[in-house]
Amino acid sequence: MSGTPTFAVASSFMGLPRSDRSAAFALAGIPLDIGVTNRTGARSGPAAVRAASRMLTDGDHPHFWIDPTRLDIADIGDFTIALGDLAASYRLIEEQAEGLDHLLAVGGEHGITLPLLRALRRKVGAPLGLVHFDAHVDTWPDNFGQVYGHGSPFYHAIEEGLVDPRRMIQIGIRSPVQREVWDWTVGKGVTILSAQDVHALGPAAVAERVRKVVGSGATYFSYDVDCLDPAFAPGTGTPEFAGILPWQSQAILRSLAGIDFVGMDVVEVAPAYDVSEITSLAAATVIWDYLGLVGSAKTA
Incomplete structure (x- = not known):
């Protein structure tokens, strides 16, 4: 093993040296949680995820066999x-x-996804x-009387035509939810x-279901x-x-080759409640796996 020791990796995501917006892949923190x-x-999620990502810099991805830091990424x-x-x-996002x-x-909270989808839809x-x-459907029409918040991004995304609900799949849902919210979501085709x-x-069957839904x-x-x-x-x-368990989540994501992914987010890391960085590391690893998935497709 050579190079910078893990504890001394730069504070950017995986120690990335680039910071220009022209890169093929651009990672950005969105420190918003007022909704x-x-x-x-x-x-505080973006800083914590960047810090935990130092654990992912010691070599190639052992499933996709690429080094995500060598992609065109900043x-x-x-x-x-x-x-x-x-x-x-x-609006600023x-x-x-x-x-x-x-x-x-x-992120940041899940509400950040709505403005990101607005920009990407155009x-x-x-x-x-x-x-x-997610554990939550996030299709509530409001958040305790407020129009926006982290419980409603996909209600607005569906209503604004940002996503096609017939090509939308939610994985891991289990929270309390009003029956009318559930019925509205399913009724839209989600x-x-x-x-x-x-x-x-099991992960293989879930991944196959994902591919069939999104097309x-x-x-x-x-x-x-x-x-x-x-x-x-x-x-x-x-x-x-x-x-769901981390190995299930990882196995599903790693099995989604062939889907035309054009952007992503990882949200709701709140490090004040974390233990030994395990949540921050989980979030950083999701990004690492995602980069392995889409990066290997680009370099194939």
């Missing part, structure tokens, strides 16, 4: 937000996402498919796989760490009992 409904703290820092103003923050080739966003020119890992479904079906069009990947069982991801604002 959460339970515990705050996801604003860590462009954190997006600017409007302090205390959710709608203005969404959307503006800063414009012009990026392939964005990897680190770029792609058609509604996107969506692969969504496929929902609960955590129990994942346990019963061949441009697709977005959104990963809320609370999809994982809180035993393995305690550092999050809305933990839910009996989630």
Whole structure:
């Protein structure tokens, strides 16, 4: 083993030296958490995920056999937000996402996905498919009387035509939810796989279901760490009992070759509630696996 010791890796994601927006892959932190409904703290997620990512710099990805740091990739820092103003923050996020080739966003709360989808929808020119890992459907029409928040990004995304609900699949769902919200979501055509479904079906069958649902069009990947069982991801604002396991999550993602992913986010890491960086490392590893998946496709 040679090079920089793990503990001394630079503070960017995986120690990336580049910070220009022209890279084929641009990683950005979005430290927004003013739309959460339970515990705050996801604003500190980007820094924690970057710190944990040092564990992923010691060699090639052992499944895809590429070194993600050797891709055309940059860590462009954190997006600017409007302090205390959710709608203005969404506008700023959307503006800063414009012009990026392939964005990897680190939240922050799940509400950041809505402005990212708005920007990407204009770029792609058609509604996107969506692969969504979460404990929550996030299709509530409001958040305790507020229009926006981390429980409603996909309600707005469907209503605004940003995503095609018939090409949308949610994985790991298990939280309490009003029956009318569930029925509205399913009625729009969304496929929902609960955590129990994942346990019963197994990763290979889930991955095959994902491919059938999203098809061949441009697709977005959104990963809320609370999809994982809180035993393995305690550092999050809305933990839910009996989630999917890290190995299941990883096996599903690694099996999604052939899907046309055009952007992604990992959200809801709240490091104040974490234990020994395990949640931050889980989030960093999801990005690492995603880069292995899409990067190996580009270099094939």
